[in-house]
Amino acid sequence: MQFPFRPSMVLIDLDGTLVDSVPDLSACIDTMMARLGRPPCGEAAVRQWVGNGVERLVARALIGALDGEPDAADLERALPIFLDLYAEQVSARSVLYPGVREGLDLLCGRGYRLGCVTNKAARFTEPLLQAVGIRKAFELVIGGDTLPEKKPSPLPLLHAAEHFGIEPAASLMLGDSVSDVRAARAAGFGIICVSYGYNHGDDIRHAEPDAVIDAFPELGELLA
Numbered sequence: 001m002q003f004p005f006r007p008s009m010v011l012i013d014l015d016g017t018l019v020d021s022v023p024d025l026s027a028c029i030d031t032m033m034a035r036l037g038r039p040p041c042g043e044a045a046v047r048q049w050v051g052n053g054v055e056r057l058v059a060r061a062l063i064g065a066l067d068g069e070p071d072a073a074d075l076e077r078a079l080p081i082f083l084d085l086y087a088e089q090v091s092a093r094s095v096l097y098p099g100v101r102e103g104l105d106l107l108c109g110r111g112y113r114l115g116c117v118t119n120k121a122a123r124f125t126e127p128l129l130q131a132v133g134i135r136k137a138f139e140l141v142i143g144g145d146t147l148p149e150k151k152p153s154p155l156p157l158l159h160a161a162e163h164f165g166i167e168p169a170a171s172l173m174l175g176d177s178v179s180d181v182r183a184a185r186a187a188g189f190g191i192i193c194v195s196y197g198y199n200h201g202d203d204i205r206h207a208e209p210d211a212v213i214d215a216f217p218e219l220g221e222l223l224a
């Protein structure tokens with residue numbers, strides 16, 4: 001991709017890109033574990049497990065690892081406990097990353113169409129965006145269960161491009177994880193990643209996005 005790039009549409013990931021949601025996710029995971037009579041996972045582990053939706057997060061907590069499957073009965077018992085806890089405290093401790101508000105103002109000011117595309121279930125996404133005060137920046141919000149497939153599938157990105165009537169080649173994804181990079185590549189979007197998010201403990205540069213930024217305001221120079 002050539003910089004400065006002039007996108008018509010920018011789709012932005014939520015967890016690890018706009019909002020540091022791990023403090024709430026990990027508090028709920030550890031309360032769930034306590035209710036199941038198990039030891040806590042801790043925030044550092046949860047930070048590596050976010051990015052593929054709540055069900056996968058709970059599965060990872062139960063097995064204590066990124067890959068693998070828990071016992072189906074364990075998951076069936078644990079998931080509703082987590083969902084109830086997280087519904088109550090989806091934004092209790094979650095905050096915007098530094099520079100996000102400024103960056104969104106910059107993108108809005110340049111007239112790009114903005115959408116939020118996350119793997120977080122829609123019932124948590126809307127209240128979290130509202131609580132941190134950025135819901136109005138987005139014309140379209142697609143959660144992890146809004147469509148039949150979530151990232152790394154290109155489906156949510158292509159759905160947004162079609163919704164706005166914008167070519168994928170004129171579209172940019174802004175995210176923090178390898179799922180964002182894979183979805184963007186498969187959809188034919190440009191992809192810029194933030195360095196500070198969650199990528200399962202790996203440096204996002206290994207996924208070779210078009211650019212990596214340390215904070216949203218750097219978009220000012222990369223985009224036209």
Ligand SMILES: O=C(O)COP(=O)(O)O
Pocket residue numbers: 013014015016050051052053054117118119120121151177
């Ligand atoms: O895993 C989740 O629930 C959310 O992940 P995302 O916002 O980074 O797509």
Ligand SMILES: [Mg+2]
Pocket residue numbers: 013014015016017051175176177197198
């Ligand atoms: Mg993310």
